[in-house]
Amino acid sequence: MTTPTTINKTPTIAPKTFDKQLSNACADLSDAMIEVSSLNFSIKNNAILKNLSFSMAAGEVYALLGGNGAGKSTTLKTLLGFNKPTEGSVKVAGKEVSKALDFVRGKTAYLPESATLYPHLTARENVEYFLSLADIKKSDEQINAAFNRVALQHDAWDRHMQTYSKGMRQKTAIALAILREAPIFLLDEPTSGLDPVAIDEFNQLVRELALTGATILMVTHDVYGACQVANRIGLLKNGELVGEFDAPQSGRIDTEQVHAAFGHHAKRGA
Ligand SMILES: Nc1ncnc2c1ncn2[C@@H]1O[C@H](COP(=O)(O)OP(=O)(O)OP(=O)(O)O)[C@@H](O)[C@H]1O
Numbered sequence: 001m002t003t004p005t006t007i008n009k010t011p012t013i014a015p016k017t018f019d020k021q022l023s024n025a026c027a028d029l030s031d032a033m034i035e036v037s038s039l040n041f042s043i044k045n046n047a048i049l050k051n052l053s054f055s056m057a058a059g060e061v062y063a064l065l066g067g068n069g070a071g072k073s074t075t076l077k078t079l080l081g082f083n084k085p086t087e088g089s090v091k092v093a094g095k096e097v098s099k100a101l102d103f104v105r106g107k108t109a110y111l112p113e114s115a116t117l118y119p120h121l122t123a124r125e126n127v128e129y130f131l132s133l134a135d136i137k138k139s140d141e142q143i144n145a146a147f148n149r150v151a152l153q154h155d156a157w158d159r160h161m162q163t164y165s166k167g168m169r170q171k172t173a174i175a176l177a178i179l180r181e182a183p184i185f186l187l188d189e190p191t192s193g194l195d196p197v198a199i200d201e202f203n204q205l206v207r208e209l210a211l212t213g214a215t216i217l218m219v220t221h222d223v224y225g226a227c228q229v230a231n232r233i234g235l236l237k238n239g240e241l242v243g244e245f246d247a248p249q250s251g252r253i254d255t256e257q258v259h260a261a262f263g264h265h266a267k268r269g270a
Pocket residue numbers: 043048066067068069070071072073074075221
């Protein structure tokens with residue numbers, strides 16, 4: 001087992017000020033919104049995740065950084081309850097995932113690499129449809145407010161989503177998560193395939209969501225993007241957490257430092 005190196009261990013910039021919507025959703029929760037403790041996950045005796053531990057409080061953005069095959073998607077699948085831990089514990093919003101699947105899925109918004117919304121429906125129709133599946137009723141004004149909050153351009157709201165860029169699809173998916181009042185976001189490679197302007201917009205949106213109390217876990221192999229947006233970065237290599245970096249009180253994590261550590265680990269096969 002490798003002991004994670006903790007670098008720049010100063011308090012994170014995580015704000016603890018919830019907005020009303022999210023504070024309602026989080027009121028009954030303990031401090032840690034995500035708590036992974038000594039997680040081991042194996043498939044047919046092949047160890048995929050090894051003694052993985054990390055936790056996140058409300059308002060934090062954590063980037064799990066790793067190369068191909070490091071175990072990032074497996075970690076997300078375990079948090080969503082699709083993989084049962086071989087050993088250890090995975091708690092989301094205070095509950096053990098495998099024992100409270102519906103509760104956990106109600107609290108989480110999972111954005112896969114390509115947001116899966118219906119291309120032949122408009123953004124508004126998609127949002128209404130997925131809300132109705134969850135038995136949630138929102139007014140037109142509330143939906144408009146969510147579209148405005150994610151800065152989805154007004155002239156696209158009632159257009160079929162097949163005409164959308166990836167960035168616009170992501171904004172719609174985040175608007176849906178906001179309307180579902182999901183306090184926890186799990187993002188898989190959220191900026192891959194986005195142009196630089198869309199990346200900046202996306203990063204800004206993520207930071208704004210965190211400022212209102214959302215807990216955001218993103219998996220990525222983009223060192224630069226992770227440093228732009230995360231309060232904390234965990235370096236995953238061969239299923240093990242081999243390093244953690246915290247943002248200073250005000251400011252960002254040092255890209256060069258993470259790049260050097262990531263490159264070092266990647267050379268040995270992340
Ligand atoms: N169902 C499976 N059966 C066997 N091995 C698997 C299975 N799922 C994942 N693995 C293995 O687990 C390891 C981690 O895979 P995972 O998809 O979590 O990596 P990742 O970090 O998300 O990679 P990428 O960046 O390429 O998506 C890989 O070696 C992969 O081959």
